Amino acid sequence: MKIFNPYKALRTLAAVVILLCVLVPLSMMVTLSLNPSEENILINMGTLHAFIPETVSLQNYKEVLNDPYQPFARYLLNTLLVVFCTVGAGIFINSAAAFALAWGRGGYRKIYLMVIIAVFVIPGEALTIPLLLLVSKFGWIDSYQVQIVPFIASTFSIFLFYQFFSKLPQELIEAARIDGARLFQIYFKIGFPLSTPVIATVSILGFLDAWNSYLWPLMVTRGTEFRPLGVAMAAFFGTQQAYWGNIMAFAVLMTLPIIIVFLVFQKYFVTSVVGSSVKG
Template sequence: MIRIFPRGTLMPFLFACTVALGVLLPLMMMVTISLNPDEQDILVSMGSLKSFIPETVSFQNYIDVWTDPARPFFRYMMNTAIVTVATLLISITINSMAAFVVAQGSLPGNKMVLLFVVATIAVPAESLVLPQLILAGKLGLVDTYVVQILPGIANALSIFLFFQFFSRIPKDLFEAAELDGFSFFQKYRHIALPLSKPVISAVAILQFLEMWNAYLWPVMVTRGPEVRPLTVAMGAFFGTNQRIPWGDVMAFAVSMAVPVILFFLLMQRQFIASVMSSGVKG
């Protein structure tokens, strides 16, 4: 018999198969239910094989959730995209700049700044939502994109990760640049930043996952579909005591998950490397 399994790999392989099933079966169920236009049939066949392998393939649920005026899917998606992209861009820009100043600058209080940053990493954002909400109300920011973007860009962990990276860049690199007449900002922009792609992607992915899951804050500061993100719209399916339209819920869920999963499949290597590197610290 041909050895498919090198010594000691049969058990890991079987375990990996179990895990894969544990992940894929719920996902298959999500897709299968989303393709079934008959709510009654969904309820009846729930739990049987029919809720894992599609019997009918209908996109009626998708058409319904994409065109529902009370729950404008694409508006929510645009809101999520705007808030997430803006947060990532601004956060990476201002946090990497600040980190570069602390790591390579000559300001007298740099050590204090670093201490302050490290101290704020420990503050759980959830404990601050109420005063933040009152501040947002005073500043007239409730129900805007800005109020959803602001908390994400003040990210002490991101400053710290950039700081760790920048302080390891050899000083000679910058000294040579100084001879060429580079200003401090130019050293950051043209030397440090191009080198820091791994940190940028690690920070971006961590923050993306955070924004993509944001729920508590958007629930509190958004009222209507104009600025609400997808997660909150999804949560609202469960808000009332009405019967939950499972076909629509699952079509909504699939529509929401697919773009991110496709993006992940394209960027898989970077994604895995970035998440792995995010743990190597402390």
């Protein structure tokens, strides 16, 4: 006979509540996006029919994808380019910097680590205006590089990689040094391949951050040529006069890549989080 565990029941209840908080808005978004009638959507708002599809139509999605004034395909391409360049370059640069801080030689490492932690606690918004003035001097306004280069280096990513690399067995690193391997060779052949869970975590968090970026792209992009989805969503909302079916279809299309990325990397993400909690 199993003994009732109130703590386990409470955790289960909390998980169910959190799940509902996530799924209920998603179900409403999908349901409204499949409804081609704006009048019917307004009637169903605030009722159970807003969460359960009565009709299924892809009309709203066709209108979003074929809108000549708000080219979704262009926005998607811009966002994918910015996200993959930022996250991809950031993984190598931040992990290499973290490995040097963990296993490099010299007293500079502790100073750099203190600076990184200090920068990490500074709100990003506080650096927005100085950064904007700097990129303006470079002539980068309304370009891809202005959305990529300033965000490749991440203090949070460096700290995550540093936490992982600093826990590697010292005997493993020393053995590689005895064999004549240099620091970069040790990083490339030992450190980087072992850091897959951290790479997955940094990839997911970096992907979410870059994908949902709004304030900075809003300040540095001027038209549709370089505009990402985050800014395009706000512009689309303003030009559609609250046509909720189209807006929800746009939101679903913008959300799908995030869900796919998380489903692909969730195994490594959970492994990294659990491993960090055990080691911490």
